[in-house]
Amino acid sequence: MAMSFYQTSAGSPVSMHRSRFLYILIATIVVFSVFFYSPLPDSVDHHRDALVQQLANTAKLGDFGNHTTPDKPVDSKSGHYVPTGLDDVKSQYAFATFLSGSSTDPNDHDPSHDPYFQATRILSYQLLHAPETRSKNASIPFIVLVTKDVPEEKRSRLRKDGAHVVPVTYLTADWITTDYPAWRDVLTKLRLWELTQFERVCFLDGDTILTGPLDDVFDDPAVHLHHTGTDNKAIKSDEAPLPRNYSFAGVPESKPIHKYPPTDENHDYPNINYLNSGFFVYKPSLDVENYYISLMNIPDRFNPELPEQNLFNYAHRREGNMPWTQLANTWNIHYPSIEDLNGGVRTLHEKWWAPVNEGLRPYLESWRWRMEGFHEARDSVLEQQKAKGGFRDFRWSD
Template sequence: MKNILSPKTVPVLISAVFLVLIWVNTHSATIPPLGAVGPEFEEQRLSLSKIAPQRPTHNYAFSAFLAAPSMDTNDDNDDLYFVGTRLMIYQLLHDPATRTNNSYPFVVLVTEDVVPSKRERLQKDGAIVLAVEKLSLEWAGTRKAWKDVLTKLRLFELYQYDKVLFLDSDTLITRRMDGIFDDSAAQLQQNKGNHSPEKAPEDEGPQPATYLFAGNAGSGGFDHVYPPPKGNNLNAGCMVFRPARDLFEYYLRLAQLKDRFPGRTPEQSLWSYAHRRDGNMPWTQLHYDWNVNWATWNDSLHGIASLHSKFWELDHDPKLRDFALSIKWKMEGYWEGVDAAKSAS
């Protein structure tokens, strides 16, 4: 019997498999995402097969932040936050069920100690990868974790964008996120202009006259209700902001002031202080259907667009775990097909 897997036929077969994957990916666009409910999802379902424009309709961007893991790994895929970042890139740029239909770019800020192989993989995945220098604080000493998370402040140096959505790398997407930029909370705000020492301490320097900082409060635990109650405590895992030099410099001044804000989660604590609800620049509350932490499968059934949940720590919720793993396998299959087709060409 003739061997059909000859050197000449292998590239053809690989290309054929890749074309089938592309066809399935495209035509699966008529299937709503898991957890989709309500008429708004029907409208999205009908529009999923439309081809996205080549240029963004607005100067907006998705973003993530990646630092090197605290312990060295033998394989890039052992860094679960790296894998989580790849999942978000795939979902927001490539997955027909959740990808942007406005061609918004995905920017990943990486610290200088993130290895080149990870940077190259993120670029191949379609992200704009920007290496940034870590921020250092004299009073913080040599604590690596502090330097890493405070370097997230450099997101506010993305001056080329009018609005940026930041998501922590342990986030799962269930439906398109484009509409978050139009949320009533994600609009430019005016500083309240109270110059009292309590609202504008002199050692903090001038506050920006305008700002945009929208986020969500934490849900409190896996047993949270829907809709979640509004809270005052900011969760920095999902936020929409306008990058601005005066705001970035204001944050830097705050960061240099020891004991001005609690340090357990330094970047979140800094933002919570800068945008405290009783201050001049209070953070605004995004609609609760955009994001939730302490996520459960029930949250997806309610149609929440992004679930702040580590895909590798979901044994407590088998349905959510299976959903997360299905996204991971789908991403891996997609890129295996793309990479194989490129190698065969």
């Protein structure tokens, strides 16, 4: 039986009427504050969006070179690889995102001014707590990979929100450089393939807003395990060996103006073979990660302007031995519109603080205020529990 939202750890009931009134009052205050807040667009994000469209049309592969593979974390006694923690998690599935300190101004230490951090908190709230979007299976965790420059204050807040925070070391290559700090660390996303405790992981970029539960994405036929091809023409001697099998399913990059649901027949994709790396489902595998890292260490093997996206598009090119498979076109859309939202797309790949389609701004921003109002009330309840000598965490019960 689900624990009541207002039940203390010792079992003593808190006045439901009083707690509801407190929550409604707090939520009302923060919701109305939206009218006094006007976030400014991030010019770097708009530049990236333009690059995405350009590369979808003109993606080219580069020349070859040498590579090295960095060491993997091993147990000091057995010498065997040690999967990332999460010993308390029993699910075969997980949701995950990535957060680095370079996504915001390094001189701004106020988490409330970091839109990517707030976006990660919104994801946590939607996946774990919000009644209309949370996972139907409460055992599925939400994992946030963080780099060393994400301060403990932010990590602690994410853990308090219910996320599993997993610190990871950087993955970089000298030939891959960028003038934009927010893109500096994206190749560290390859550490996602070290989550070998799970059969499948659904990755979502931090700038993603849900409209409903995502559990069924793990049942999409595109996420099935595939045998790796053996076409010798697609095998390069300077790359690490391909794995025996793999699973990598995603969505194509869509045009800013498209119909819902987008289709190739309606010319809604600049290149239906060009993957958008903001939403995908994969099977964690050290062999796949080793292959990716070998590509990362070969200068000009892929276009470095969008590092991880173009690495995936090379590794999982349709004419290669590990072609990516396409999820149903209703799971995720980049450059979403009101038509997409009304049509029922399950996730909107859009920045809540700087949407391309201004008509979506009230909907996107409302999730921030809901998230903050929920956690203010939740933190208050947990403090009451601790003050009475007990503590039990909870999700919002039906």
